[in-house]
Amino acid sequence: MPGSATLVRNPGRSARRKLVNGVFVFFCGVATLVALIALAAILVSLVGQGVGGLDANIFKLSTPAPGSVGGLANAIVGSIMLCALAMLIALVIGILAGTWLAEYGGDGWYARIIRFVNDVLLSAPSILIGLFVYVLLVAPFHGFSGYAGAVALGIIAIPVVTRTTEDVLKLQPTALRESGIALGAPVWTTIRKILWKASLGGIVTGGLLAFARISGETAPLLFTALNNQFFSWDMSRPMANLPVVIFNFALSAYDDSRRLAWVGAILITAAVLAAQIIARILIREPRR
């Protein structure tokens, strides 16, 4: 074997391989370090700039006019309402669609198309969803509204729920389905009372991931929910929400407004990270 012979007899080549490998290992370590530093820098400035402004007024007062004292109460309540309605829409449609894909659609042509469509929607630019909802709901009714914002967020959340629902349902053993049929239960009862119950953890996880995805979304809200300087429960009117307030205030020339933008950014990031961590714990549980 000439190849192995040269390999053994040629100490230079072996040394070079070791050296090149060393450079590679070094590069991988440095890459990880660089990424961790960049990401740590973001979190540090987020906490450093935002935590100082986090006081009771944030939750009690509404967004101020430039130069006066204020908080984010209207934006926080607005964001919660938008996300709640969006999640309601997404859970209903997403769970049903995921169920169809897992239980009825099989591997047929229509199911394959729906799966592809879902994948595209999953990573479609969110600003385009905002444009779509603007054309669909805002322009015809001549007004920005909380409902339009919730629909836009819902459309972004649906594919996440659909995907996780389909995935967890497919993980359920066939025996579960057979047990339902053996008891003489109709298919839809079997799905509701046995399969959905068995997959509850996974479906909740999907919901949390979807929530994490939409709670920081800004672009689709710009042309749908818009913003509202005042406190409002009325979803048929423009509605304040954290992301758009952050966007407007961050670009403002006033220090007070910028400070509020950082506080808002901290609140959103905390909500997103909390949702992701809970989802993570739920995923891990069944493995015990």
Next chain:
Amino acid sequence: MTSIPIDSAIRKPPKGAALDPVFRFLCLAAATALLATLSGVIVALAIGGWPALAKFGLGFFTSTTWNPVTDIYGAEGPIVGTLVTSVLALALALPVAFGIAVFLVEFAPRAVRQPVAIAVQLLAGVPSIVYGMWGLFVFAPAFAKYVQLPLMMNAEPGSLLEKLTMGVPNGANILTASIILAIMILPYMAAVLRELFLTVPPQLRESAYGIGATPLEVTWQVLLPYIRRSAIGAVMLGLGRALGETMAVTFIIGNSHNLPKSLFDSGSTIASTIANEFNEASGLHQSALIALGLILFLITFAVLASARLLLSQQRAV
């Protein structure tokens, strides 16, 4: 023996059986809603953008005049800006993401692996507006002061460096936008690549180590070929994210509609143009912005579709 009325027990349909088709129909309707949404997006963007596309024709793609005052719109600036920032971001993020994934799978001490992997995945979920704010308030000023200004000072007149570094030294330019985009898609791509590396059967890796391959050779000649197809898919997904990203870019790209002349020139992307102007736009201006949206949709659709095609073999994402 009395006969058991089996017949009637069998013939009596179970409770709620009548609703079976209704439920099935509801599920089908929900699935169809997804298809309707995607088609709706295409139709809405096409109809809304049609007036501008019909008026300017091909000129919409090749002109750099974007003037709401005279109502003349050419989108070459934003289109080129979108492609340049996304490709630059991908070029910056890919090697680093690859390095992280390999480090976590092959080299990292066991105690470090899990925490770093979790940190990377959590950070993939940080809202993009946070990246944008950090870019605007922290990164751009620092970049202008410590990188851009010294480079501009030291560039010889007429040299390539001078050409590349031309611009206003405020940190809001194509390059900083690309870097922020790169940092944003980095955790996402690293997480996906890591998962792909973990799908490689351990026997392959062990046999390569067994014949004396170095980790570099194992990675390059065994792991990468095994996941190549899906890895390209993952990269395309990252590209798709960068193309459609709005907030992180809007904060920092400088928002001018010119064709960027250098790395340090301000520019715009399709998404940032829409985000900045849509609420003040009406008539033809609005139509031009929706047409921009349609172009963005077609670009990302092509990228995502090919990504999914490549990933469909290994459904790891």
